[in-house]
Amino acid sequence: MRRAIPLTILAVVGTVLIVSVFLPPLENLGEDFTLFFDIIAVFAFFLGGGNLVRIHFNKLWRKRKDWGFSIVTLFGFFFMLVIGLLKIGNPGGIGADPTAEGSWFQETFNYVINPLQSTMYALLAFFVASASYRAFRAKNREATLLLLAAFIILLGRTPFGVMLTAWVPESWSIAQIPNLAVWIMNSPNLAGQRAIIIGIGLGVVSMSLRLILGIERSYLGEDRG
Amino acid sequence: MKLSVFLFVLLLSISISAQDEPSDTDPAIIVPDSELVVVAPVTSLIAEDHKYDKGDHIDLSWVPSIDDQLLDGTVIGYKLYRSANGGEPVLVEEFPPGTNAFTDDGVYSDSTYSYFIAALSENYAAESNRTAPIAPEVEWLNLHRGWLFLIALIVGGSVLLFINAAKRGTKLFVRKIAGLEAVDDAVGRATEMGRPILFIPGIRDMDDVQTLAGLTILGRVARVIADYDTRIFMPTSRSLVMTAGRETVKAAYTAAGRPDKYNDDMVTYYTDEQFGYVAAVDGVMVREKPATVFLLGAFFAESLILAETGNSIGAIQIAGTARPAQLPFFIAACDFTLIGEELFAASAYLSGEPMQLGSLKGQDVGKAIAMLAILVGVFSATVGLAWDIEFFNDIVEYLSDVFSAR
Incomplete structure (x- = not known):
């Protein structure tokens, strides 16, 4: 029974949503179900928050390894919760929008959370460099081809690339590095991406059918194989 | 006489003041x-009624x-x-010059509607017939x-047909997927090293099919992990994914006889x-140094940050996503990558x-249809463009119509 109910819900909702694509009066059902999902997700948020607090309190209480980080986590959690709920520093008072300019909640977001997020995002630049260094080593024929394509695209997007092949006559404009870079992006690259997207579409169809028919149950912990 | 003149002036002033305030229902502006x-x-x-809607x-x-067609800026x-x-009448929409069609989506099937359009100059509005x-x-x-x-019927039907064929015992060939062949080895490595396994299901919620695909793999992987008696850690960014992940892992441990x-x-x-x-997961990676990292689900800008951190700690990494933009990052930083449909x-x-x-196997029929359509389309477009043959141009147009149906 514990498995039958979710499987039945999945089968019914899945089938109705597929059919609704072809029946205009039902075409908004997808949006309705998304709304139901959002409502469920809001309730689940309490589970997530509760779990976070429980785990870190536990870690702190038992003085487990790296318990110091739990103090930071719990402080951040409760600090934001309190200043958000009590609208501390909010110019409009307790009834105002918690994200109003000047409120502690918004100020903390602007001057602590935002810079921290930007810092994490900025790491990407360094990781791209280290990943490129490994990926573009000419170990074999395919890797050499990749290196060559990357080199042309990088060069094609710099003024130096434009300057380098500016002398090539217009009748051979495809040989100009910027145009070659555009061709690589718009032809071989796009063709490859579309092939992957077609495969993804078919994969989604196949997996959805397995889920709707109840053949795929491993997400419920059942292994029929 | 005086009275009638007074009344005439009064009525005239009222009518002029009424016309001085143009409304949505009366676009005319009175000028000399x-x-x-x-x-x-x-x-x-x-x-006309819009076809095939509700x-x-x-x-x-x-x-x-006609003054708009002269393109002299009068309209x-x-x-x-x-x-x-x-x-x-109420105003529905305003258009720039040259517009000649519009679909009104603010109507209901239980009412009747009539329309007219006012062509506007800087101080004049010419109404059309209703x-x-x-x-x-x-x-x-x-x-x-x-x-x-x-197409959905053919692809879906093929999937069902092959499922039935498999039920009857027909042998089906499925090519080897290196990333999945490596799952047992990756879990075994973690067991031998005495280190945990990190499973990252992406950052989207349960309404994303990639997250669901990640969880179905988790079910299989957790079973192997439970069999090997290795530790698994799964940090999530969505509460519902946490709940579903717990159910999956718990059921896998129970099925393995180790609840x-x-x-x-x-x-x-x-x-x-x-x-x-990302910061939390990177912290876990650096502190716990997992031997194996699975990155299976929907990933965005964080894909490379996570994969590179995993790479830096020497973990064996198996990644998979259906987001083409993130695949190159995983290919560069991970040991095995499940590309799109492989996930x-x-x-x-x-x-x-x-x-x-x-x-x-049913998917292969869909691929065959796609390949055939691409071949016919490419050939027709090339020939049609090179020699301007109407027949081939018509084929291209027809295929565009078929595959862009909304």
């Missing part, structure tokens, strides 16, 4: 005749004002008015999507914030169950 920039109204205004659209088309735009059930009243109709079947229905080894701390929630989650095929592949493998 000599200064009026008179323009011709639009003609042939036609209102009765909430009306298509309008018209021939622009500065158009205003479309709608009257519902014979009531007062359309005959029209009531939008509800259609029960969207025949615009006929081709989509047929006592499971605890809720194996699957935990950190934050919905993208980079907050969705992974659970069926790992199960080895004939019925599941049958569903993978």
Whole structure:
């Protein structure tokens, strides 16, 4: 029974949503179900928050390894919760929008959370460099081809690339590095991406059918194989 | 006499003051005749029911004002008015010069509507004739999507056909997927090293099919982990994914006969914030140094940050996503990458169950249709463009119509 109910819900909702694509009066059902999902997700948020607090309190209480980080986590959690709920520093008072300019909640977001997020995002630049260094080593024929394509695209997007092949006559404009870079992006690259997207579409169809028919149950912990 | 003159002046002033305030229902602005920039109204205004909808659209088309066709800037735009059930007309939309069609999506099937358009100069509005009243109709079947229905029927039917064939015992060949072949080795490595396994299900919620695909793989992987008695840790960025992940891992441990080894701390929630989650997971990687990292689900800008951190700690990494933009990052930083459809095929592949493998074979029919359409399309477009042959150009147009049905 514990498995039958979710499987039945999945089968019914899945089938109705597929059919609704072809029946205009039902075409908004997808949006309705998304709304139901959002409502469920809001309730689940309490589970997530509760779990976070429980785990870190536990870690702190038992003085487990790296318990110091739990103090930071719990402080951040409760600090934001309190200043958000009590609208501390909010110019409009307790009834105002918690994200109003000047409120502690918004100020903390602007001057602590935002810079921290930007810092994490900025790491990407360094990781791209280290990943490129490994990926573009000419170990074999395919890797050499990749290196060559990357080199042309990088060069094609710099003024130096434009300057380098500016002398090539217009009748051979495809040989100009910027145009070659555009061709690589718009032809071989796009063709490859579309092939992957077609495969993804078919994969989604196949997996959805397995889920709707109840053949795929491993997400419920059942292994029929 | 004096009284009648007074009344005449009074009525005149009232009528002028009423006309001084142009409203949406009366676009005309009164100026001296000599200064009026008179323009011709639009003609042939036609209102038609929008086909294959639920009765909430009306298509309008018209021939622009002749003064607009001269392109001399006399016509500065158009205003479309709608009257519902014979009531007062209300402004629906304003258009720039040159517009000749519009679909009104603010209508209901239980009312009738008529329309007119005012062609505007800088100080004059020329109204068109009103359309005959029209009531939008509800259609029960969207025949615009006929081709989509047929293709879905063929692909879906093939999947079911191969599932049935597999049920009857037909042997089906499925090519080897290196990333999935490596799952047992990756879990074994973690066991030998005495280090945990990190499973990252992406940053989207349960309504994303990639997250669902990640969880189906988790079910298989957790079973192997439970068999090997290795530790698994799964940080999530969505509460529902945490709940579903716990159920999956718990069931896998129970199925492996080790329910006592499971605890809720194996699957935990950190934050919905993208980079907050990345910071937390990176911290876990650096501190715990997992031997194996699975990155299976929907990933965005965080893909490379996570994969590179995993790489830096020497973990064996198996990644998979259906987001083409993130695939190059995983290929560069991970040991094995499940590309697109392989992510969705992974659970069926790992199960080895004939019925599941049958569903993978069904996809091949879809691929065959796609390949045939691409070949015919490319050939027709090339020949049609090179020699301007109408027949081939028609094929390209027809294929575009078939595959862009909305």
